[in-house]
Amino acid sequence: MAGNAMVVWVLVLSVGLVRPGLSPPHYLRNRLSSSHYLSRSSFARPDVSDGGLRTRLEMGSGVVCRISLREAAHQRIPIGKYRRGKHKTPNRVPNNHWRAVPWKDLREHPLVDPLPAPWKVKIESAKDLRKLRRDSRRFIRIHHGRLTTFNLPTLLGLFEPAASDYLRIRRPLAGRHDKALHVREELIESRSYEVNENLDSYVTLAQSLAFMDEELEEEVAQSQVNENLHSTVWHDHFDPNNEFAKVFSHMYSPVPVVSRDELDPDLDVAIHFGEAQQATGVLTALNVLAKEGCRIKENGLFPLEALDDPDLPSFPFPIGAVPDAMISWPDGREEPLVIKTTSPFEVYKGSDGYLRTRLNRNSRPSRRVTSWHVPQIQLQMLCTGASEGWLLYMSGLNGARLFRIQRDDAYIKQMAFWINKFASQYGSRAPPENFFLTENYESYRAFLTKTKKIASRAFQFAIVKQRWIQRSGLNSPFFVGDLEGEDEDMDDADYSDYNKEADYQLGEEGKDVEL
Secondary structure, three states, rough: OOOHHHHHHHHHHHHHOOOOOOOOOOOHHOOOOEEEEOOOOOOOOOOOOOOOOOOOOOOOOEEEEOOOOHHHHHOOOOOHHHHHOOOOOOOEOOOOOOOOHHHHHOOOOOEOOOOOHHHHHOOOOOOHHHHHHOOHHHHHHHOOOOEEEOOOOHHOOOOHHHHHEEEEEEEOOOOOOHHHHHHHHHHHOOHHHHHOOOOOOHHHHHOOHHHHHHHHHHHHHHHHHOOOOOOOOOOOOOOOOOOOOOOOOOOOOOOOOOOHHHHOHHHHOOHHHHHHHHHHHHHHHHHHHHOOEEEEEEOOOOEEOOOOOOOOOOOOEEEEEEOOOEEOOOOOOOOEEEEEOOOOEEEOOOOOOOOOEEEEOOOOOOOOOOOOHHHHHHHHHHHHEEEEEEEEEEEEEOOEEEEEEEHHHHHHHHHHHHHHHHHHOOOOOOOOOOOOOOHHHHHHHHHHHHHHHHHHHHHHEEEOOOOHHHOOOOOOOEOOOOOOOOOOOOOOOOOOOOHHHHHHHHHOOOOOOOO
């Protein structure tokens, strides 16, 4: 009876038939509170078959709720008090640090040249910014107002509906016009146009904030008081003819310094799997390239202004890139390395309508370079002055693939052209959907075609099976709170056919998409 009454009152409120002073019954007031109020311009068709209020149709502009009604309609998630109810089956928190090699251990590797501690770095010029490693508190500050590889594909319009269809980009990146609006607001709020007129301000900022890393030194010293002092975690192989000695340059014997009880579930949720596994990916590339005599150099930010080359293209914003590592060759060449990881965890909707996390053993590394990574690696090569770049796709349970990409200066000039056009046309107004196609259809289509060609020409240098990815023997459970890890099922059939992302982009399945 109460359920039917609630349906009637929702419909009445939706079409605006309530007289002033008339209020719903007391047992419906909480359900029809302002937390999921429907405006007069909206119409909702509720579904109470499972006891929860859900929205299925178009929403009005006056919707105010803890979880948006549009999101509830798309994901079929109960809203209001039902979303706050107790789960029948508590969600499992994914352990993003699963068997991860930390940067602290990787810096001790005999073939790795680490950066000095942040509090030991003195900034005197833009070239010194590359010495600030990622755990420096000044590292984030010197990114303020810069256009980096993170926002570059969005600014180039690759995630717009038409471009993402043409490039065969799938969800959740396809058709994300909202990302372009966000990037524009971010560049305007950070006053990127003004900062670009005085790039020396980044050096001044890093100098004035040196005290932040000095405070970090004190905190690090205090946290290391109770840690076990140990010798190096890297050793030579006892048997040089062992199968692992042919793949791994050194043995890895990690020493636990944090007990399992101290792992913070909230922290594991906040840190993305790719960030947590970054050093593992760098180690994987090192083990492949060590046979060529290469070493790995840790790096910070490479600002474009540090090159001081008059022939470089001009940009309306400060430009910078942060490779995951630099590959140092015996002849003195240094080339950027970028790690792209595929998480073994996926989110799904449970039978009760709540989101859950589970292990997906079918996730695998991309078989080819994906289109939106092309401008990113090209910008990496521009800022580092390299002629080649390296891209490693690594999955959690199905190995990795290492690609080598050539620098294309003509493509970089096209990137600069479209970035300048975005700044000139949409510096004072929000860009519409497919913003580069309204007035520049042919030239922009040629740019997208060039992007696809560069991706298809990338050379696959190595395929690394799951067995030959060197990981830590610690922290093996896939989910926080589990006592033991699961079997990885490592065999020769590591590469599943379920993930079709790269094949889809390069037209191996489905029909060609016209822009």
